[in-house]
Amino acid sequence: xxxxxxQVCNEAPSKYKCPLCxxxxxxxxxxxxxxEVPCVKPVSAEDQSIAPNGSPVDRPVFVxxxxxxxxxxxxxxxxxxxxxxxxxxxxxLRSLICAIDSSPDPEIELDKAMEDEAFxxxxxxxxxxxxx
Numbered sequence: 001x002x003x004x005x006x007q008v009c010n011e012a013p014s015k016y017k018c019p020l021c022x023x024x025x026x027x028x029x030x031x032x033x034x035x036e037v038p039c040v041k042p043v044s045a046e047d048q049s050i051a052p053n054g055s056p057v058d059r060p061v062f063v064x065x066x067x068x069x070x071x072x073x074x075x076x077x078x079x080x081x082x083x084x085x086x087x088x089x090x091x092x093l094r095s096l097i098c099a100i101d102s103s104p105d106p107e108i109e110l111d112k113a114m115e116d117e118a119f120x121x122x123x124x125x126x127x128x129x130x131x132x
Contacts, residue, residue: 008034037080070130077129084129087122 006014006026014024016031021039025031070078078084088094096113103109113119 006030037076038085074130078126081125081129084122084125087118087125090118092116093118093122 004014004024006012007023008025008030012026014026016026017024018031018034018039023034023039025034093116096109096116096119100106100109100113114123
């Protein structure tokens with residue numbers, strides 16, 4: 001198998017991989033461009049959502065209304081927002097998000113999280129980005 005394509009510029013063969021998310025890139029310029037938006041470590045099978053009892057959470061994804069699905073541009077706007085990234089430095093917020101993600105009943109956990117002022121502020125920031 002030959003070298004992979006740079007996932008940043010999509011023009012040159014990649015020589016390197018991001019140490020965190022393993023995205024292939026070809027140069028320092030592309031690496032810096034890639035790092036403009038925070039990346040995340042790929043989720044391995046062992047790292048998938050785990051319920052409080054230690055078992056993996058296996059739930060299907062249902063979309064009742066296609067209007068509830070975010071477009072790529074909206075997701076990118078959320079991911080690139082320095083205001084949201086700064087807000088996510090709060091350990092308590094990250095714990096609330098993990099609790100929602102790993103819960104067998106995420107809607108109940110979301111309702112609990114909405115009682116937290118910082119979570120409501122984060123939700124409002126995300127909503128304003130989605131609406132613009």
